[in-house]
Structures are given as structure tokens and as C-alpha cells.
Amino acid sequence: MSSLNHAVLLQPQNPFILLQHAELNVTVGEYEIGLKEFLRVVEMSTELDGGKAKALGGCGRRAALGAKMVSTPDLSTLSGKSAEVAKSEPNSVFQD
Secondary structure: OOHHHHHHHOOOOHHHHHHHHHHHHHHHHHHHHHHHHHHHHHHHHHOOOOOOEEOOOHHHHHHHHHHHHOOOHHHHOOOHHHHHHHHOOOOOOOOO
16 A cells, blocks of 8 residues: 555556555545545546536546445445435435
8 A cells, every 4th residue: 555655646647546546545444535536536537628528438437436436325324214215216315
């Protein structure tokens, strides 16, 4: 982990290194840091084409999926009423 931290310090503008750093942080349970890094990669990978954002590809798409995975709560961990609401309301924040 320390060698990857050094790589981030040396090349903070490299989205591939930040993506690896985010995935490693999520793996060891540092979800807040992982989410922050995933969102940084998405921001770095987003390009505007005539005022419209282009579709993400490569590490940007992988980071977007990682951010979604980290920020979406697990329905099995919610208490009774919250889980019922999440399952019954399709427009709930707990659903896609």
C-alpha cells in the first residue's frame, strides 16, 4: 500500500494510478477514501464535446462503477422499515 501511495504522490494526475489506489482502499475497508478517489478519476476522465459530456470509457467507466458500488447501500444491512421502503419504491434513493 505504501508503494502505491508513493506513486500517487509522484503522479497525482495519472487516472490509472488513482484508480488502483481507490480499489485498494475499498478492498481494505477505507470506503470514504476509495469513493473520493473513484470520483476524482471520473472527473479526470470526463471530457466535454460541444458542451455535452462524452461517454466514459476505460478507467473512467471502471471508476464510475466502483463509485456506484461503494455508495449504494446493501439492502440486507438496512433496518426493517428502510429495507421495505427501498424494495417497494422504484424511485427510492436505494434503487438504480
